[in-house]
Amino acid sequence: MSLKPKPVTVFGVPTDVGAGTRGASMGPEALRVAGLVEALASRGVEVADRGDVAGPRNPWMPPVEGYRHLDEVVAWNRAVMEMSAAELAAGRMPVMLGGDHCLAMGSITAVARHCRAQGKRLRVLWLDAHADFNTSAITPSGNVHGMPVACLCGLGPDALVNLGGQGPMISPADVRQIGIRSVDPEEKRLVREHGLDIYDMRYIDEVGMKQVMEEALAGIDADTHLHVSFDVDVLDPSIAPGTGTRVPGGLDYREAQLMMEMIADAGGADSLDVVEVNPALDKRNRTARLAVDLVESLFGKSTLMRD
Numbered sequence: 148m149s150l151k152p153k154p155v156t157v158f159g160v161p162t163d164v165g166a167g168t169r170g171a172s173m174g175p176e177a178l179r180v181a182g183l184v185e186a187l188a189s190r191g192v193e194v195a196d197r198g199d200v201a202g203p204r205n206p207w208m209p210p211v212e213g214y215r216h217l218d219e220v221v222a223w224n225r226a227v228m229e230m231s232a233a234e235l236a237a238g239r240m241p242v243m244l245g246g247d248h249c250l251a252m253g254s255i256t257a258v259a260r261h262c263r264a265q266g267k268r269l270r271v272l273w274l275d276a277h278a279d280f281n282t283s284a285i286t287p288s289g290n291v292h293g294m295p296v297a298c299l300c301g302l303g304p305d306a307l308v309n310l311g312g313q314g315p316m317i318s319p320a321d322v323r324q325i326g327i328r329s330v331d332p333e334e335k336r337l338v339r340e341h342g343l344d345i346y347d348m349r350y351i352d353e354v355g356m357k358q359v360m361e362e363a364l365a366g367i368d369a370d371t372h373l374h375v376s377f378d379v380d381v382l383d384p385s386i387a388p389g390t391g392t393r394v395p396g397g398l399d400y401r402e403a404q405l406m407m408e409m410i411a412d413a414g415g416a417d418s419l420d421v422v423e424v425n426p427a428l429d430k431r432n433r434t435a436r437l438a439v440d441l442v443e444s445l446f447g448k449s450t451l452m453r454d
């Protein structure tokens with residue numbers, strides 16, 4: 148299948164207000180230094196880098212009523228939503244460089260509204276070690292980057308659930324989670340209750356990435372908007388050490404590459420988040436460089452020689 152020729156807008160969101168370890172705020176620049184914009188351009192994509200959106204500083208405070216930095220999280224997500232919405236309305240593909248994963252609330256809220264307005268179906272591929280389905284009542288940390296999927300599905304504070312008007316913005320049925328291997332006990336109960344479609348590492352081990360992607364991409368057609376939310380901690384920490392919540396037993400390079408190539412083969416993504424790159428924990432920017440390499444695969448770089 149041919150790739151979508153859509154022009155791309157890259158923008159950075161330099162914050163770590165949703166995380167429990169500081170440093171993801173440096174992610175956008177690390178991804179640029181690793182050559183993300185040039186890599187897309189060399190694939191023939193028309194790409195514009197709009198620079199970074201602005202937001203409040205990280206006050207580095209303990210959680211209050213189950214949330215850490217809720218006001219700041221709302222402010223950053225509003226900025227992400229506005230930027231994403233403007234680019235989607237202009238017919239461009241937003242590529243959001245995080246920042247921590249709480250920012251996917253802003254990007255996906257914009258995408259969900261865009262889908263409603265255009266009468267499109269939405270499919271979200273959530274590539275992550277974590278389900279990010281906690282609520283204030285059950286979170287072990289208060290870190291909002293552990294909550295975005297729940298908030299998008301309507302479980303969360305009004306300010307986030309209704310960020311883009313009356314929520315919930317998405318339904319659990321819109322989501323496929325791939326690479327999952329760390330879900331908190333109460334979170335697991337909630338995930339089951341809401342019927343999230345999870346392709347955990349055990350399943351990937353048992354059936355292989357090819358079948359996983361066939362299942363996760365099933366049903367996507369020309370009327371489907373595909374959003375990819377790429378938390379780099381889906382990758383094994385041995386190849387991607389630069390992230391704040393490392394979990395052993397993640398995707399190896401070839402699995403991750405096949406995953407991205409199969410998304411490209413299915414027509415590519417219509418919007419993308421690249422989040423949780425933490426240069427303070429990285430070695431010579433290798434996590435950002437790997438993320439760029441995998442984004443290239445997502446945009447159609449292929450290892451395929453046989454036809």
Ligand SMILES: NC(=[NH2+])NCCC[C@H](N)C(=O)O
Pocket residue numbers: 247248249277279281286287288289290292293294329330331378380392423
């Ligand atoms: N986007 C992430 N890296 N999320 C990690 C979440 C970790 C843990 N489940 C928590 O809620 O605190």
Ligand SMILES: [Mn+2]
Pocket residue numbers: 248275276277279292378
């Ligand atoms: Mn995540």
Ligand SMILES: [Mn+2]
Pocket residue numbers: 275276277378380381392423
């Ligand atoms: Mn994660």
